Amino acid sequence: MSQPDLTPPVPISGEAFGDNLSVLFDRHLLPGVLDPSNWTARWDSIIRIATSAIAVGSQVNLVTEEDEGDIGPDKVSYNAMPPDVLSLDGTPAASFDAFPIT
DSSP states (O other), X not given: OOOOOOSOOOEEEEEEETTEEEEXXXXXXXXXXXXXXXXXXXXXXXXXXXXXXXXXXXEEXXXXXXXXXXXXXXXXXXXXXXXXXXXXXXXXOOOEEEEEOO
16 A cells, blocks of 8 residues: 655646636645635736635636736745645645746
8 A cells, every 4th residue: 555645735837827827736636715815926017816716636726816016027926824735635735935937
């Protein structure tokens, strides 16, 4: 019998399209609705606030709204206490800041 993988899920890519953002992780996640206030992003030089977040398969899909202008690289950050992005075995993803998105 195999042992569960207790290493945290890690983001491997992020893709923005319109007002939506998809963050792909290195493993399947526990499906469900997440707290959108745990997420912030910037792309096209605009800070975006998540209004909804859901884990499906190995990705988190966010719907965002524009907040304010902010020049800099495109990025996403996740900071949750307690964490709500979990692998299928219940291991929480660590917080991350300024993960690059395309």
